[in-house]
Amino acid sequence: MGNKQGVAAVMWKVGSEELEWLGTPNQFSLPIGSLLSTQMLIEEAVDKNNTKMLEESLIVIGIDAPLGFPADFVQLVSGEPVECFRPLREIDNKLAYRDTDRQIYNELDNKKPLSATFDKLGNNCTVAVCHINKWCKEDGYSIHPMTNNPSDKKIIIEVYPALVKPSQDGEVKSPLKELLHKNIPYPSDAYDAAICAIMAVAYGADGKFLQLPKLVHPPDHLDSVNKEGWIYHFPRGTCT
Numbered sequence: 001m002g003n004k005q006g007v008a009a010v011m012w013k014v015g016s017e018e019l020e021w022l023g024t025p026n027q028f029s030l031p032i033g034s035l036l037s038t039q040m041l042i043e044e045a046v047d048k049n050n051t052k053m054l055e056e057s058l059i060v061i062g063i064d065a066p067l068g069f070p071a072d073f074v075q076l077v078s079g080e081p082v083e084c085f086r087p088l089r090e091i092d093n094k095l096a097y098r099d100t101d102r103q104i105y106n107e108l109d110n111k112k113p114l115s116a117t118f119d120k121l122g123n124n125c126t127v128a129v130c131h132i133n134k135w136c137k138e139d140g141y142s143i144h145p146m147t148n149n150p151s152d153k154k155i156i157i158e159v160y161p162a163l164v165k166p167s168q169d170g171e172v173k174s175p176l177k178e179l180l181h182k183n184i185p186y187p188s189d190a191y192d193a194a195i196c197a198i199m200a201v202a203y204g205a206d207g208k209f210l211q212l213p214k215l216v217h218p219p220d221h222l223d224s225v226n227k228e229g230w231i232y233h234f235p236r237g238t239c240t
Contacts (some may be wrong), residue, residue: 005030006193008181009045011053012209018115019211021181022050025190035131038139052219061135062159062200063129064192066116067143068109068229070098073117098228100218104163107216108236111163132156144203144232145218145225157203157232161195164239173239201231213238 008025023046030036039075041061042051072094087093091105096115097170105112114121133142141154165172169187174197179198184190199215209212215232218225 004189006189006191006196007041007045008190008193008197009042009050010181010194010197010201012205014208016209017211019179019198022053022070023047025181025184025194026119027189030127031109035134038135038141056074058155058204060155060157060200060204061130062157062196062203062232063128063158064196065124066098066113066229067123067125067128067132067156067158068098068146068227069116069125070094070096071224071227074227082118097221099224100228100230103218103222104231104233107235108163111162113231143229145230146227155204157200158229159196159199160231160233161192161199162197163233165196176239179211199232199234202234 003136004027006025006027008024011020011022013020026044028044031040046054059128075082075094076084076095082095086096091097091102091112097113098116101113101115116122116125124155132141135156136143136147139154141156142149142152143156144152161172162177163169171177171186176195176198180191180194184194198212201209202212202215205212213235216235217232218230
């Protein structure tokens with residue numbers, strides 16, 4: 001929790017070959033003593049003359065933070081018995097990493113997400129979970145894939161912009177580079193937020209926006225995503 005939250009809003013109209021940025025991506029501070037409302041989020045991300053465009057739109061919020069914890073860790077802190085042993089690979093520690101983290105590691109050339117339980121990412125995770133719980137209760141958002149309904153019009157997904165950057169401080173490559181807002185510096189949290197916004201568009205467009213590939217969804221057999229969540233990401237080879 002601090003003054004390094006990036007936010008960005010972008011819109012795609014069905015049939016269009018371009019994206020329309022609804023405001024300049026920027027950074028802001030969380031309020032002290034309260035949670036951020038979706039209205040406050042919109043005010044940070046969207047220019048006043050563009051807010052009406054959201055009223056009839058499918059809204060997808062892409063969040064760069066884990067939206068769930070490893071199922072075994074939740075069982076452990078709840079006092080339930082769990083298997084606990086040294087794994088062959090660190091990524092296979094089920095108290096530290098989720099199935100979606102392992103999927104990313106195995107699929108994308110050993111890119112390892114940070115642990116929501118044991119790395120500094122835990123702070124981001126708790127902040128994100130507190131906010132999305134509020135937004136779901138007060139504003140009718142659904143978190144995919146945990147509560148996935150085809151009729152959902154307000155959706156929250158977990159994304160990971162680092163997967164499409166060559167390094168932590170690197171500039172993203174095509175096809176995302178050409179779609180980014182032109183007036184944001186990198187590296188910056190605003191830059192990463194813009195990548196998250198583009199990923200959210202890719203999720204909502206579901207392959208219909210031809211400038212972007214479809215995001216990778218969880219396998220049907222992976223029931224753990226209903227509790228742990230899923231990192232929606234571009235297929236291997238995107239932006240390389």
